[in-house]
Amino acid sequence: MTDTVQAGRRKFFDLARPSRQHFLGYILIAPAVLMVAAIIVWPLILAIDLSFQQVKIPRLGGASRPFSLSNYTWLFSSQEFWLACWVTLKLVVVVTAGSVAVGLSTALLVNNKFRGRTVARLGMALPWAVPEIIAVVIFAWMFDTSFGLFGWLAIQLGFADQMIPWVSSSTAAFWAVAITMVWKGFPFVSIMCLAGLQSIPSDYYAAAKVDGASVFQRFRWITMPLLMPVLGVTLVLTLLWVFRDFSIIKVLTGGGPLRSTQTLSIMTYDQAFQYHNFGRAAAVGVLTLVICIIASLLMLGRRSKSIY
Amino acid sequence: MNKRVKRLALGAATAALMTIGGLSPAMADTVLKFISWQTDDAGTGEWWRSAIAEFEKQHPGVKIEFTKAERSSYADTMTTLFAANQPPQIVHLASFEFQMFADSGWLEPLDPWLKKDGIDMTGWAGQKTCQWNGETVCIMTNYFGFVMAYNKKLLDEAGVSVPKTYDEFIAAAKATTKDLNGDGIADQFGTGHETKGGPGQYLTEMLNYIIDAGAYWTDKEGNITIDTPEMVEGLKRWKMVMKSGISPVDMSASDVRKLFADGKMAMRLDGPWLYGTTEKGTAKSDIVYVAPPLTPPLGGSSNVLAMPSDIPDDQKQLVWDFIKLTMTPEFQRTYATMGGNTPPSPKADVSGVEKTIPHFPVLLQTMKEASEKGIDRVPTGLELYYNEFSKMVVEESQRMIIQDLDPAEVAKTMQAKAESIKG
Numbered sequence: 017m018t019d020t021v022q023a024g025r026r027k028f029f030d031l032a033r034p035s036r037q038h039f040l041g042y043i044l045i046a047p048a049v050l051m052v053a054a055i056i057v058w059p060l061i062l063a064i065d066l067s068f069q070q071v072k073i074p075r076l077g078g079a080s081r082p083f084s085l086s087n088y089t090w091l092f093s094s095q096e097f098w099l100a101c102w103v104t105l106k107l108v109v110v111v112t113a114g115s116v117a118v119g120l121s122t123a124l125l126v127n128n129k130f131r132g133r134t135v136a137r138l139g140m141a142l143p144w145a146v147p148e149i150i151a152v153v154i155f156a157w158m159f160d161t162s163f164g165l166f167g168w169l170a171i172q173l174g175f176a177d178q179m180i181p182w183v184s185s186s187t188a189a190f191w192a193v194a195i196t197m198v199w200k201g202f203p204f205v206s207i208m209c210l211a212g213l214q215s216i217p218s219d220y221y222a223a224a225k226v227d228g229a230s231v232f233q234r235f236r237w238i239t240m241p242l243l244m245p246v247l248g249v250t251l252v253l254t255l256l257w258v259f260r261d262f263s264i265i266k267v268l269t270g271g272g273p274l275r276s277t278q279t280l281s282i283m284t285y286d287q288a289f290q291y292h293n294f295g296r297a298a299a300v301g302v303l304t305l306v307i308c309i310i311a312s313l314l315m316l317g318r319r320s321k322s323i324y
Numbered sequence: 325m326n327k328r329v330k331r332l333a334l335g336a337a338t339a340a341l342m343t344i345g346g347l348s349p350a351m352a353d354t355v356l357k358f359i360s361w362q363t364d365d366a367g368t369g370e371w372w373r374s375a376i377a378e379f380e381k382q383h384p385g386v387k388i389e390f391t392k393a394e395r396s397s398y399a400d401t402m403t404t405l406f407a408a409n410q411p412p413q414i415v416h417l418a419s420f421e422f423q424m425f426a427d428s429g430w431l432e433p434l435d436p437w438l439k440k441d442g443i444d445m446t447g448w449a450g451q452k453t454c455q456w457n458g459e460t461v462c463i464m465t466n467y468f469g470f471v472m473a474y475n476k477k478l479l480d481e482a483g484v485s486v487p488k489t490y491d492e493f494i495a496a497a498k499a500t501t502k503d504l505n506g507d508g509i510a511d512q513f514g515t516g517h518e519t520k521g522g523p524g525q526y527l528t529e530m531l532n533y534i535i536d537a538g539a540y541w542t543d544k545e546g547n548i549t550i551d552t553p554e555m556v557e558g559l560k561r562w563k564m565v566m567k568s569g570i571s572p573v574d575m576s577a578s579d580v581r582k583l584f585a586d587g588k589m590a591m592r593l594d595g596p597w598l599y600g601t602t603e604k605g606t607a608k609s610d611i612v613y614v615a616p617p618l619t620p621p622l623g624g625s626s627n628v629l630a631m632p633s634d635i636p637d638d639q640k641q642l643v644w645d646f647i648k649l650t651m652t653p654e655f656q657r658t659y660a661t662m663g664g665n666t667p668p669s670p671k672a673d674v675s676g677v678e679k680t681i682p683h684f685p686v687l688l689q690t691m692k693e694a695s696e697k698g699i700d701r702v703p704t705g706l707e708l709y710y711n712e713f714s715k716m717v718v719e720e721s722q723r724m725i726i727q728d729l730d731p732a733e734v735a736k737t738m739q740a741k742a743e744s745i746k747g
Contacts, residue, residue: 073428076408162510162572171508179509183520183574185726270520273722289400290711292424294407 060305067298074294087299096275096283097300101307104259104279107194111258114198116251119205124239126206127213137210144203152267155196159183159268186276189269193277196264201257205250212246213239252315259308280304354386356642357412359402361395362627366600367663374662375655379646386642388414396522406430411632413643419453419464419625420524423707426456432633433459437644443651447670449695450625453702462628463647467668468595469623469690470532471683472616475607478512478590487617490536490561493591497570500590513589514570516580523714525577528622528701530721532593533565534558535699536618541713541742544698546705548746551739559724559731566725585611593618595626596687599664613683615690623694624701660684666691709745716741 031040066074067088069081091097126137143151158165159182167179182192216239224234262281265271271278271286278286280300288297358376362368376388393401399421405411406425417425425431438445438460445451445460450467454460474486482500487493497514504511517529534540539554549555565571572583578601584592585605592598593616602611615621629650631643649655656672659665664681666688667674677684706713717738724734 073403073407073424075406075428161574168507168509177508181573184722272719273726274719286715289403290715292403292711 063298063301066295067302069295071295072292081295087295090296091299091303096278099275100278100280100283100300103190103275103277106190107197107277107279108255108258110194111197111201112251112254114194115201115205115254116247118198118202119250120209120247122202123206123209123213124235127210140206141203143199144207146200148200148263149267151200152196152264155192155199156268159192159196183269184273186274189273189277193265193268196268197258197261200264201254204257205254208246208250209243212243216242248315252312255311255315256308259304259311280307354639354642356386356388356414356639356646357391358388358414358416358646359391359393359405359412360416361393361398362416363390363392365597365663366603368597368665371655371659371663371665374658375646375650378655379649382649383642383645388646406632409634411635413631413635413639414646415462415630415632416465416627417462417630418524418627419450420702420707420710422454422462422628422630423456423710425630426461427708430633431456431461432631432640433461434463434630434644434647435460441648443648449666449668449670449691450700451668453625453700454628462630463651464625464668465629465650466626466665467624467691467695468626468666469621469687469692469694470593470595470616471598471613471621471686471690472591472593473584473598473602473611473613474591475584475587475589475610476612477607477610478587482590486612486614487591489617490533493617494564494570497565497591498568501570510569510572511588513572513583515565515591515593516575516583516589517565517571518575518577518580519566520574520576520579523711523718524701526718526721527714530558530562530717531701532616532618532622533561535620535622537561541703541717542705544704546703546746548705548739548742550742551735555735555738556732559721559734562721563724563731593622596665599681599683613686615686619693620697620699621690621694622701623691623699706742706746712745713742716745 030036031043065080068083068085070084070086071081122140126133126140130136159167161167161179161181161183164179164182166182167176170176170180171178180188182188220238220242221234224238229237259279260281261279262285265277265279265282266285269277271282281304284297284300284304287293287300360372362372372390376390380387398418402411402415402417402421402425406428411430415422415425415431422431448464450464451460454462454464478500479486479496482496484496484499485492487496493515499514500512501510501514502512503509518525519529534555535558537554537558539549539552539558541548541550543549566573572580575583580589580592581594581598581601582605583589584598585602585607587605587607587610599613602608605611629647631640631647635643650659651669653669653671653673656667656669657674657677659667660672660674660677661680664684664687674684674688681687702710703713720734720738720741723729724731
C-alpha cells in the first residue's frame, strides 16, 4: 500500500514525463515572477490604492484613508494636467520622429562599407553609452544662457544677435529638451536598425539593381518593408522612453519656464515631492501608465498588421 | 560517549564565547543617524564634526553616523525616509521645509525637554519660526542677515563708489557690466542672481528688491499682501534687473558665487556662506564685505534641528543631548569662529571673531537688523504651502519677464493665486 502511494507521488513529481514538463517551466520561472511581483506589481497596487485616497504624505504601514475619487476629479478639471498631457504629446512626437530620422539615417550610413566604418559605428553608439545624467549636465552647460556654446555659435554664425535664453524662453526650452533627448535617444534606434539592415539578404538588392531599381526605390520597396518589424518595436520602446524620462527635463529646465517642458512624469514628481500631494501624484502616475499601455497596444497592433 | 559529550559541550561553549565576543562591541554601540547637506560645507561641516566628536567623547559607546544628502534633493530624501518609517534620529531640515513634517505629527515637541533642562530660549534668533501649533518642534540652528560683497578693483576701474541705495546699486551694476573681449557677449557682470535653483531660492533673490521697496508677501496675521503699490515697485525692480543684462540669467547659486569669487562679477548680495567660496576664489584679495544697500537687509531662518516623535525614549534622550550640546555657549562661539556663521544664541561670546573673519561685525549687524524688522524668507500663514506658493510666484515672475507684462497686473494675479493656494 505504502509502495503504491510512494510510486504515485514519484509519478506526480516526475518532471521528466511529457505531461509534467510544463511544471518544470513554472518552477524555474517562479523566482522571477515573485521578484517582478515584489518590485513592480506590489508598488503598482499601492500606487493605484493611493490614487483613490486623499493623502498628503503616506506612511508605510499607516492607516488607509477612505476611498475617494477627488484626485481624479481634480486631475481632469486641472489645466495643469491637460497642459502636461499636451507637452508630453509634443515631446513624444518630436523626439520619437527626431530619433528615428537621425537613428535610421546613421544606421544606413554605417551599413555601407567605407574606411573608418568601425570608428563611425563606435561614435554612433557613444551617446547611448554616456550616463544620462552626465550627458544632461554637459548639455546644460552648452545651453547656458550667459556662457553656453550654442548661444555663442548662434551669434558667430549670424543666426542671433544676442545669447539665446535657452532655459528662460518657453519655445527655446522645449527645443533644448528635445535636442538633448534626440541626441541621447538616436543611438538606440541606430543600433536596432543596423541589426535589422544586416539581416536583409543582399540578393534582394542585387536583383532590384538588375531590374533597374533606383536607390530610393530599393529603400522604399526593400529596406523599409523588411525593416518594419524592427522599426515598429524600436518606435514603441523609444516612445515609452520619452514618456517616462525624467532626469533630462528635471536637470535641464525643471519643467519650466511657465511649465513649457512639464511632462506627466515631471508633474508626478512635483505633486509628490514639491507639494506633498502623494494621492494626486499617484493619480497622475496611474493615468500615465494607462496612456502608455493604450499607446503601446495601438502601435504594436498597427505594426503587427503591416508586418504579417 | 562521555568523551563525545565533553567534546560537544566544549565546542558549544567555545562557539558561544566566540559569538558573544564577536558581537558584543557592535551590540554595545548605539548608532544615531544624522543626515545633512552641510557635511562638506567649508567651516560649517567642520563645526558639525567637532560637535559630533565632543558628543561621542561624552557618550562612550554611542556613535553618530554623519551622512551627506544633496541640498537639491534633500527634502525628497527626508520625505522618503519619514514615509518609510526610517527617519534619521537627528533631524536636520531647512527652516522652510520642517512644517510639513511637524504638521504630520512626525516631530517631537521639545518644550518638555527644554523645561526639564531649564533652558531659556529668550532672545534666540529665529526661534519663533520653530513654533508649530503652539509647540516648539525644533531648535533654530542658523539665523542670518544678507551682506553685500563687492570687488573693489572692478568698482574702482569703473569709477564708481560703493553703493548705499538701490539707485546707486543699479548704476554701479550697469557701469561694471562689460563685454571685455568684444564678441558681443557680456563676460563681466554688475551683479548676479540665482534663478536656476529651486523656487525657494528664486524667491530669496527677488526678496532683496521687494523688501527694499517696502513690500512683503503677507502681513504678521498671515493675510496676503501682494497687490500693493510697494509690491508693484518691487516687481518692477526685479523685472528691470533680470531684463537689463546686469545679471547673468539661468544660473545656479554655486555658478553665481564662483563668478563673483573669480572676479567676473562686481557685487553680490548673499548670506554668510558666500565667504567660504570667496576665500577660494582668484579675486579673494579684491573682495570687501559691507552692509547691503538694500534695506532692511534680507535675512531669516536657515536651518533647524529636531527629533522624530516615534523613536525609542533612550534614543530621544541621546538626540536631545546632542541638540543641547550644539546650543551651549562654547559651541555657539565655535559656530562663528569655525563656520563663519552668526550664532542664534544671545549668550554666545563672539568677541575676537573678526580677527579670523574680518567682516563678522557686518554679519552680526545685518542679522540683528533683519531680526529686529522681523524679516524672514518664509511668509507667515503660508508655511505649509511654501513650495506651491514659491512656484507660483516664480511662474508669474517669469511670465512678467518673458511676456513683458505690467507688474501691476502681475501683482493682482499673484494675489489671487496666493489666496487660492491658502484656501
